[in-house]
Amino acid sequence: MTQPALKALPVEETSLDPTDWEGFRRSARRALDRMIDDLAGVEDRPVWQPMPDDLRARFREDLPREGSDLDDLLEDVRADIAPYVTGNRHPLFMGWVHGAGTPVGMIAEMIAAGLNANCGGRDHVGIEVEKQVTRWAAELFDFPQTASGVFVTGTSMANFIGLLIARTQTLSTESRTMGQRDVRLTVYAAEGAHGCVAQALEMAGLGSDALRMIPTDETGGLIPDALDAAIMRDWDDGFRPMMIVGTAGSVNTGSIDPLNAVADIAQRHGLWYHIDGAFGALAALSPELKPMLAGIERADSIAFDFHKWAHVPYDAGFLLVKDAEAHRRSFSDANAYLQRAPRGIAAGEIWPCDLGPDLSRGSRAFKTWFAFRALGADRIGDSIARCCRVAAHLEGGLRANPLFEVVAPANLNIVCWRLAKGHDDALNAEIVMDLHESGLAVPSMTTIEGRPAIRAAIVNHRTTETHIDGFLVDMDRIAQERLASG
Numbered sequence: 215m216t217q218p219a220l221k222a223l224p225v226e227e228t229s230l231d232p233t234d235w236e237g238f239r240r241s242a243r244r245a246l247d248r249m250i251d252d253l254a255g256v257e258d259r260p261v262w263q264p265m266p267d268d269l270r271a272r273f274r275e276d277l278p279r280e281g282s283d284l285d286d287l288l289e290d291v292r293a294d295i296a297p298y299v300t301g302n303r304h305p306l307f308m309g310w311v312h313g314a315g316t317p318v319g320m321i322a323e324m325i326a327a328g329l330n331a332n333c334g335g336r337d338h339v340g341i342e343v344e345k346q347v348t349r350w351a352a353e354l355f356d357f358p359q360t361a362s363g364v365f366v367t368g369t370s371m372a373n374f375i376g377l378l379i380a381r382t383q384t385l386s387t388e389s390r391t392m393g394q395r396d397v398r399l400t401v402y403a404a405e406g407a408h409g410c411v412a413q414a415l416e417m418a419g420l421g422s423d424a425l426r427m428i429p430t431d432e433t434g435g436l437i438p439d440a441l442d443a444a445i446m447r448d449w450d451d452g453f454r455p456m457m458i459v460g461t462a463g464s465v466n467t468g469s470i471d472p473l474n475a476v477a478d479i480a481q482r483h484g485l486w487y488h489i490d491g492a493f494g495a496l497a498a499l500s501p502e503l504k505p506m507l508a509g510i511e512r513a514d515s516i517a518f519d520f521h522k523w524a525h526v527p528y529d530a531g532f533l534l535v536k537d538a539e540a541h542r543r544s545f546s547d548a549n550a551y552l553q554r555a556p557r558g559i560a561a562g563e564i565w566p567c568d569l570g571p572d573l574s575r576g577s578r579a580f581k582t583w584f585a586f587r588a589l590g591a592d593r594i595g596d597s598i599a600r601c602c603r604v605a606a607h608l609e610g611g612l613r614a615n616p617l618f619e620v621v622a623p624a625n626l627n628i629v630c631w632r633l634a635k636g637h638d639d640a641l642n643a644e645i646v647m648d649l650h651e652s653g654l655a656v657p658s659m660t661t662i663e664g665r666p667a668i669r670a671a672i673v674n675h676r677t678t679e680t681h682i683d684g685f686l687v688d689m690d691r692i693a694q695e696r697l698a699s700g
Contacts, residue, residue, distance in 0.1 A: 232284075241284045246324075248288070252296055253303065253317055256676075260653025262301035269294055301656055305677040306685055308670035309658030311465065311493045313525045316675075322584035323527045326577040333365075334573040335552065335565025344566060344579035350586065351534045354498050356511035362538035364569040365578040368531035369492035370410035372517030373459070375533050375570055377401070377414045379515065380457040380486035382544040383537075390544070393419065400448045402426045403459040404436035406466050408490060411459050433623055434469025436461070442479050449483075457486040462507055462516075463494015466660055466669070468628035470494060473509030481512075489513045493522040493673065494626055499595030503602065506626075514540075520582045523598050523673060530578040533570070542568050597675035601627045605672040607679045611686045617693055621662045627672040630662055633693065642666050645693050654688045 232238035272294065282290075302312035333340040348363030366372050381389055385397060399420055403411050405427045412422040426448070428441045445455045458480045460471045473489070480487035489495065489510055495518040497503040498510070510516065514537065520530040535541040546568035555561055567573045586594070609624040612631050622630040632642050642659065646668055649655045660669040 238284065241288065244285075245288050245291075248292060249320060250317065253315075253320070256303045257305060259297070259304075260301075261304040261306050261656045262650055263297065263653050264651065265298045269298070302674070303676075304656075305674050305681045306655040307674060308672060308677075309656045311522055311671045311673050313519075313521045313523070313528065314674040314676060315527055316525050316585065316589070318588040319525060319527045319581065319585055322581045322588075325584070326580045329577065329580070331577050331580075333575045333577050333579065334567040335562065336559050337561040338559065340577050340580060341562065341565065343577070343583045347532075347579045347582050347586075348534070350591075351532065354591075355495070355513075355516060355534065357534060357536050360538055362535045362541040362569060364533050364541075364566055365575070365582075366531045366533060366570060366572070367529045368521070369490060369517045369519050370408075370413070370531075372531050372533035373408075373410055373488070373490055374414040374417055376486075376488040376515040376517055376535075377418055377457065379535060379541055379544045380488060381418065381420075383486055383540050384454070384456045387543055398424070398453045399456040400424050400426055400445075400453045401457045401459060402428055402441055402444060402455070402485075403490075404428050404434075404461050404464070404469075404471055405430050406434055406464040406469060407459060407461055408465050408492065411490065430469070434464055434467045434625060436471040436476065438472055438475040438479060441476065442482075445479065445483050445485070455483055455485055457488055460487065460489045460513065461494075462489050462491035462510060463497070463626055465492070466628070466662070467622040467630060468494065468625035468671075469623075470506055470625065473507065474512065475509075477509050477512035487512065487514045489516045491516050491518040493519060496520075496523040496594075497598055497602075497626060499524075499591055500599040501595070502599055503595075503626075520578075520585075523601070524582070524585060524594050525597075525675060526578075526582045526585050530582050532582075545569055545571070600675070601672045601677065604677050604679055604682060605629050605670070608670060608672065608682045608686070611682065615686070615690060617690060621665075621667050629670045629672075630660060630667045632662075632665065632667045637697065639666050641693075641696050642668050644696055645689065648692045648696065649689065652688075652692070655685050 300312065301307045303314050331338065331340040333344060344365060348361065349359055351363055352359055352361040366375065381399065385394060401415060401424055403425060412425050415422050415424050426444045428436045428444060431437055448455050458476055460473055460476045462470050477487055495510065495516055498507050515533060515535045517533050520526040520532060521528045542564060553560065554563065566575060605624050605627040608629045609620055612618045612620050617634060618631050619634045620631045632639065643666060646657055646659055649657060657668050657670045660667050
């Protein structure tokens with residue numbers, strides 16, 4: 215095919231750099247000042263507010279062929295973007311386990327974008343930063359310093375990668391080319407496990423029917439005897455048990471499986487022991503909470519998010535693997551364009567692209583490294599412990615109000631409740647939507663024992679008991695209004 219003739223243009227018309235660096239500097243400083251003001255005043259605005267229809271219509275406009283003046287564009291961000299974001303920076307955003315971010319994290323994101331390093335491989339400082347964060351994670355969870363780690367988008371992807379490593383370890387590296395053939399692999403997790411575990415099985419081609427959901431006790435933790443019995447049944451029925459997924463902080467109630475007991479079962483049956491610790495694993499940063507995670511150090515792999523309780527800017531998921539060779543063996547490939555050299559920028563024996571599916575990758579490790587260097591692990595751990603104390607305060611306030619009933623133990627930082635018996639269950643969702651649309655607070659809805667419940671996940675380092683006291687007053691008022699009008 216003949217290449218089209220390309221029009222010759224002067225470099226000033228084809229470079230994407232500003233033509234006026236000083237003008238750009240002034241605009242950039244204004245943008246930074248605005249974002250700092252925005253963060254400093256986050257409590258002065260609604261937690262969330264719906265977008266007007268006319269604004270939504272603007273986001274259906276055609277692809278812009280010409281550029282905009284930077285100051286005009288920044289004004290659009292101020293007016294049309296900033297007021298309508300998720301709201302997870304606000305102290306009363308409690309609906310889902312979202313990190314709240316930090317001002318130093320914003321600076322880290324800016325620097326990372328400016329450096330624009332592709333951290334898939336090669337010999338540069340971004341790779342060394344990722345290796346250092348991996349060693350920090352190994353230290354945190356009492357893994358050997360030889361452990362392997364890789365940054366990904368989030369725990370959903372980390373769980374998927376953990377599953378692929380377990381499959382390779384179970385069936386040997388031939389499974390990468392030959393698949394699982396006639397072997398019927400099975401995976402085990404608690405009934406409250408995150409939906410991404412079943413999705414990982416679907417993406418890996420095992421099918422979600424291969425997932426055995428194990429009953430839980432009154433605390434929400436997996437029942438070890440039921441797990442052991444399920445594995446024995448599968449052995450007897452000709453299946454090949456492969457992996458147990460323990461949960462360190464379930465998405466619904468914050469429950470933690472009995473990690474040591476699960477480790478014993480995994481060891482007895484020779485199964486890969488993976489832990490989904492999306493947010494709960496980082497409770498290990500708090501000396502007072504770490505004992506709740508006893509047994510996590512016995513896992514073969516741990517998936518968690520630095521962008522949740524450590525508040526690194528989205529996204530910064532991570533997978534830590536005890537056996538570095540098992541990790542590398544599951545993903546490394548000898549592609550001609552990724553040849554290693556004894557020196558130069560192509561040096562280095564193991565690159566991050568040998569440890570996961572991503573070749574083009576941003577500098578998630580730098581954002582994490584910067585946050586821990588700026589704030590310190592102890593300060594982050596203290597903020598995590600504070601969230602749990604605030605959740606206990608919320609639970610106490612709910613128990614003191616006869617209008618509501620707490621419907622699950624407040625494990626870690628998650629509280630679940632509903633209107634007390636005798637009231638229409640459908641009103642719980644109405645109360646939550648009223649809170650959202652008023653901009654006062656953002657809890658969410660879940661299901662506990664087959665019935666709807668209101669759920670609050672206290673993740674934000676900005677949330678205090680005073681915020682919770684105000685929330686309890688507002689929710690009681692809205693609930694009373696709903697009941698009076700119903």
